[in-house]
Amino acid sequence: MLRWIRQQLGFDPPHQSETRTVYVANRFPQHCHYIPQRFADNRIISSKYTIWNFVPKNLFEQFRRIANFYFLIIFLVQLMIDTPTSPVTSGLPLFFVITVTAIKQGYEDWLRHKADNEVNGAPVFVVRSGSLVQTRSKNIRVGDIVRVAKDETFPADLVLLSSDRADGTCHITTASLDGETNLKTHYSVAETSVCHTVYCLCKNHIATYVCACIYVIFVCFYVRPLGPENLLLRGARLKNTKEIYGVAVYTGMESKMALNYKCKSQKRSAVEKSMNSFLIIYLGILLFEAVLSTILKYAWQAENKWDEPFYNQKTEQQRNSSPFISDFLAFLVLYNFIIPISLYVTVEMQKFLGSFFIGWDLDLYHEESDQKAQVNTSDLNEELGQVEYVFTDKTGTLTENEMQFRECSINGTKYREVNGKLVPEGMTDDSPDGSIPHLTGEELLFLKAVSLCHTVQISYDQPDCLVAGGDPFSHANGFSSNNMEYYASSPDEKALVEFKVNYLCALRYKLLHVLEFDADRRRMSVILQTPSGNTMFYNLIVVNGKSRKGLRTLVVACRHFSPEEYIDVDKRLNSARTALQQREERLQEAFSYIEKDLQLLGATGVEDKLQDKVQETIEALRLAGIKVWVLTGDKHETAVSVSLSCGHFHRTMNILELLQQRSDNEFVKSRVCVYPVLSLLIFSLILFFSDYRIKEDHVIQHGLVVDGASLSLALREHEKLFMEVCKNCSAVLDIVYSIGDGANDVSMIQEAHVGIGIMGKEGRQAVRNSDYAIARFKFLAKLLLVHGHFYYIRIATLVQYFFYKNVCFITPQFLYQFFCLFSQQTLYDSVYLTLYNICFTSLPILVYSLFEQLVHPHVLQNKPGLYRDISKNSLLSFRTFLYWTMLGFCHAFVFFFGSYILMGEDTTLMGNGQMFGNWTFGTLVFTVMVITVTLKLALETHFWTWMNHFVTWGSIAFYFIFSLFYGGIIWPFLHTQDMYFVFVQLLSSGSAWFAIIIIVITCLFPDVVKKVFYRHLQPTSTQKSQLSRSFTCPALCKPDSKAQGSHSVESLFYLHIFLLKHFF
Secondary structure, three states: OHHHHHHHHOOOOOOOOOOEEEEHHHOOOOOOOOOOOOOOOOOOOOOOOOOOOHHHHHHHHHOOOHHHHHHHHHHHHHHHOOOOOOOHHHHHHHHHHHHHHHHHHHHHHHHHHHHHHHHHOOEEEEEEOOEEEEEEHHHOOOOOEEEEEOOOEOOOEEEEEEEOOOOOEEEEEEHHHHOEEEEEEEEOOHHHHOOOOHHHHHHOOEEEEEOOOOEEEEEOOEEEEEOHHHEEOOOOEEEOOOEEEEEEEEOHHHOHHHHOOOOOOOOOOHHHHHHHHHHHHHHHHHHHHHHHHHHHHHHHHOOHHHOOOHHHOOOHHHHHOOOHHHHHHHHHHHHHHHOOOHHHHHHHHHHHHHOHHHHHOHHHOEOOOOEOOEEOOHHHHHHHHOOOEEEEEOOOOOEEEEEEEEEEEEOOEEEEEEOOEEEEOOOOOOOOOOOOOOOOHHHHHHHHHHHHOOOOEEEEOOOOOOOOOOOHHHOOOOOOHHHEEEEOOOHHHHHHHHHHHHHOOOOOOEEEEEEEEEOOOOEEEEEEEOOOOOEEEEEEEEOOOOOOOOOEEEEEEEEEEOHHHHHHHHHHHHHHHOOOOOHHHHHHHHHHHHOOOOEEEEEEEEEEEEOOOHHHHHHHHHHOOOEEEEEEOOOHHHHHHHHHHOOOOOOOOEEEEEOOOOOHHHHHHOOOOHHHHHHHHHHHHHHHHHHHHHHHOOOOOEEEEEEHHHHHHHHHHOHHHHHHHHHOOOEEEEEOOOOEOOHHHHHHHHHOOOOEEEOOOOOOHHHHOOOEEEOOOOHHHHHHHHHHHHHHHHHHHHHHHHHHHHHHHHHHHHHHHHHOOOOOOOOOOHHHHHHHHHHHOHHHHHHHHHHOOOOOHHHHHHOHHHHHHHHHHHHHOHHHHHHHHHHHHHHHHHHHHHHHHHHOOOOEOOOOOOEOOHHHHHHHHHHHHHHHHHHHHHHHOOOEEHHHHHHHHHHHHHHHHHHHHHHHOOOOOOOOOOOOOHHHHHHOOHHHHHHHHHHHHHHHHHHHHHHHHHHHHOOOHHHHHHHHHHOOHHHHHOOOOOOOEEOHHHHHHHHHHHHHHHHO
């Protein structure tokens, strides 16, 4: 029970040992002392909360916010001491904010739980008690034998025991892990590959010993090594194989896919960080006002002329006591509304409601896959407008991972593809349709090599066509591709086979050996036996150069073996592959012995098909000032070729390369101590001259190519210099394994300020762990340039406006203390104190923050440079913050002293000669304030909809209607009703109406003048775009029908500027 509670609270860590012994089917030894190891269950958890820790964890995260913690303290102070205002004025808004935020975050985490439950509840077949039973994925234990059928995903990390194929192999795709749709071949151990039944698997005593880098399997009395080719990773999908049996060795959060996950941390946007900084400043203002008021109270009350009247004189004990702390806390409570607690709840509502616009945007909908944009975390909406660097995976993100054959070179003659035929360069295809051109002997040998040197597998539409030991050629005379589908471990191989299949007839070749590709050799090879019995060796080599057209280039070669040579080769390969020690080194020696004395046949050029509009999207991001880093695990030449073809690198761009630097492990292995020092010195000089060259040449754009070892060395030894080089480069290509579409991109997505997942063809690991998900890379342009722009300007104005209206709200209260001898008398009624931010001024800014558009979306997409106007948190800079704050203080002074001058001393503003009292004065100030701050937001609004009109004018009307009812009726449930008939009396005075109009105009007229002249003298790029669009007659006179809004107010400003400029 205790362990279950610890698991639910997240305190029960998984198995941490580097070694484990797994007994297949959990058949533990019976005749020796054995202590079972405890492993993690097979549940995948991407959520942040559980039903048990939601309340304490969520409250902890919310009270980390300065405003929430501050109002909690204020609420406790109001409960403990006698304060001028009721605890309800602080407690109710705080409770509302905490509740709304908790509901929003709980709903988002419930969506993650729902996605996890779909994965954890998937049906699987496992062997229990000697029979095959169906259970849920989360119930799989380490040691269980799992059966996986064709097109199913592996529910855990499995060691392959057997398959339905006679050779014990199976084929998988890892699209959900790394975005690769290529077919990969995995092998079972020879001793278990013959076990095709549950009984056969269970009767053998099998144990698997696993440590950090060694896999060894014990089958009866045999010991066999295991490698990556024997391991089936969770999330991969079984292809072209009817079924397999495997034993689970890593489950749940210990699987390799889950190890890419990072702990769900609370990401903080730049806007929220600015809000916290502003709150600290306002907290300082609050403390200053409270301390000053307390000091002045005691200073003024020390004078005899301020003694209390005889009916309220203090006792001797009260005179001797000095409740300085109590008075300070009372003033703190009185002025606490300068800290806008409702800001957070408005921001949360704006983010939550605004996130639906992304999902509703039809421009982000992909019709072919029926996928729309998805928002997993609405807390970072405004961060989409603050992106400076985009780190993107290549495979499956920029590309479709579908290769297309383009051209080849045979014996020095260049051929290109025209209508599915090979045509020499400079010639046209004039042969009849459907005819196969005549092939020479050299061309035929080249095509045979390309068609045979691969690991392509064939899958037929008919499910029973290809069975173990079957003849694939019995179904296709001449390789008719109508009923066949190709799967390959390399997309290049698949593209070449699909093209060359039309040029060859069906021939029987026996595959003897496959020499797999690796990054050191940069080649793959096959050894075949021809129909005549001869042994041929074909080889594909990745060239060190790169095609100017951005094609992936392969060199084709061959070699003939005599019977004696093949016997020697076969012996070397088998000996190396069965070695228990130094197997990799022995394999490399065998490969080097075989792959020599080759005959060059030709070269091929294959293009990796890019996703639609990738080049336009990258160019738009570059114009927006966003630097794109492409992270890939591909080979250097392949990565550079794709960067050229997708527009990441330009032909005229100066490419700087930091490649083939020694890694940490290589430095350790170096026997000569001088070499690492020289290598570091050379690397330092390369970085220094690269930085100097970039800074000296400002005209030419620069790109940087860096591999993993060089990146590690640069960050360890020259971090500042390397970052300076990267900042000055227009594009960076990082050749490391790392928006993404696969599970291997999860760490990158979770570590980024904003993680965006691409909905790949298979798998949803990146999508489920991302903040936002889109179907195609091209949608990134609108997501950032349009939605990011809108979200940022909306929330930036929201934050500044909230601070402004709260300064307007509480500063008259502070000024009023100078006229009431700092007696802590409130200027406003307690109901007005509570409802000011909740009802009277909340809806206009909320609607503004949902619908505001400074510029039309089409203009933002056509002019990516407008994104630069909002970069680096420019709208929340200290200068802008200071302007809004000073504007609030100025308006507050006008509110208070304008009303004070109007009333003056002994001034009768009523027709019957009666004078205004304290509550009437406060109500006048409050009325002017509500009208002014609402109209101020109206001046800031560029995009008007019917909802903006409704909430703007409706809020003012609601205030008047509420005040009339609140003060015009005697409410029985209220103990005191100081406001009875006060508002009616105020509105009955013509002088009061005159004062309201004069004060509002006095406050807002300077803003109007400033806006007009600033837009005329120092317009920004965004304002110029607004101006140019406003002079277009349809846009000026007729609102956009889709947007259901208009830019009427701003259009008047623009028209005024236009007339001044061109006619006067």
